[in-house]
Amino acid sequence: MSIEAGSKLQGKVTGITHFGAFVELPGGSTGLVHISEVADHYVKDINELLKVGDEVTVKVVNVEKDGKVGLSIRKAVDRPEREETARPQRARSFQRSGNGSHRGGNKPRATISFEDKMNRFLKDSEERLTTIKRQTESKRGGRGAKRG
Structure with a gap:
């Protein structure tokens, strides 16, 4: 089976290191899921999320010329498309005044x-x-x- 960047595959975790997890893919090839690609949040210890033998869905991020396969678990999860939204406006300004008070009210400001x-x-x-x-x-x- 040909492994191409962008494809989603089922795999089995065969090894865990401090920097990621090795996943056996269909066809016998193995790829690496870097610790930063395991979850959307910061992962301090990968052992808290994965164990050897776990079945995981991965997305192929890249396939290098030397045969190394880069994988991602977090990119394999389908999320609804978010609309482009403007950043939320801050509630108040952070101007300082000598007496320690801040601007009051919700007046529009220039x-x-x-x-x-x-x-x-x-x-x-x-x-x-x-x-x-x-x-x-x-x-x-x-x-x-x-x-x-």
Whole structure:
């Protein structure tokens, strides 16, 4: 049986390593499911999800010239197509004011350009660096103090 990229096959887990699982495919060939291709979430220990002898459905991700077969379990699962949706808007701005309060209410606000955001970030960053520098200098004894 010819194994082609994109095809879904049934296989049997024949070995498990810290980086993935080896799956025997129809026709006797073996492929590797990398640990990142086992589930949609982060997998710390593959042994929590797979055991030797498990029957799994895999999708062939790639077949290299030297015969190595890359497989994916998570891509073999059919999911309904999601519509392209815009990212959800944030509920409130993260502007800081001197008294610790934030903007109240759900008033629509003007959109801020990227350049304005960058300028505000640079100003805040410089102020923080100045404060940190002042604090560390005072701990060392101030300007021009001899280190001993």
